[in-house]
Amino acid sequence: MKLSITKTSIFNIITVALLFAWTFPSVAFAPRRDFYQLKIYHLKTKDQEKRLDSFLENAFLPALHRLGISKVGVFKPIVAADAPEPTEQLVYVFIPFKSSDDFLKLDKKLAADKQYALDGQDYLDAAYNNVPYARIESILLSAFVDNPQFNLPALSSPKSERVYELRSYEGPTEKLYLNKVDMFNRGGEVALFKRLGFNAVFYGEVISGGQMPNLIYMTTFENKASRDEHWKAFSSDPTWKKLSAMPEYQHNVSKNDTRFLRPTDYSDI
Secondary structure, three states: OOOOOOHHHHHHHHHHHHHHHHHHHHHOOEEEEEEEEEEEEEEHHHHHHHHHHHHHHHHHHHHHHHHOOOOOEEEEOOOOOOOOOOOEEEEEEEEEOOOHHHHHHHHHHHHOOOOHHHHHHHHHOOOOOOEEEEEEEEOOOOOOOOOOOOOOOOOOOOOOOOEEHHHHOOOOOHHHHHHHHHOOOOOOOHHHHHHHHOOOOOOEEEEOOHHHHHHHHEEOOHHHHHHHHHHHHHHHHHHHHHHHHOHHHHHOEEEEEEEEEEOOOOOOO
16 A cells, blocks of 8 residues: 655644644643652661762762763751761662653663672672661652753852752642642742742652652752741742642642751762
């Protein structure tokens, strides 16, 4: 069977495509959305922390860089000077991917990297009775529509002074969780954060994780005083007061979990 493509048929195809784009612009011209992995290492000893830092800095991040993932974030909780010694140390690793397929292929690509195997030998070949961590938690996320790619924060202060705020908003139900996501996107919460200079690294819908349904986002500040000033401005902003009072956006968060973090010296973000 021989297909015949005429000028008329080409014109009709183009016309239909343009009509679709005009009718559904958010679908037709939607930008690519990042896919994120947030790995949380649970550590019991200082030796585990030292070994993990060495692995991440000298093996894992360089291997990801060789694979084209040029910016990887590594963060640790900020502990007050007068706080008691924590019984567990947490290390957060943020890995941005261009697609879920890139995430799925990562382990196979790392397994083929001989330099990675050599640089990470202490971690990768650890004995069962000398482990470099207690447990790993993995959270998978899809970037928000209104912030489809992650951002490098525009900060000038030393990393030792910065405050990175990681927030998780859990929803009472799947429907109410999606309502909160809509509040960030169509409602304008993301735009408000941008206008007030919150320097967000990412906003993500959790696809798979231990606490669902929920969303997670990270904002960044020069220091603690800057963080407090930004949130004071946010809470008093007329746009937020109007948005938070809208009947359609009520009761869509059942739990807010906030963590204050600081980037490690070798973090890319």
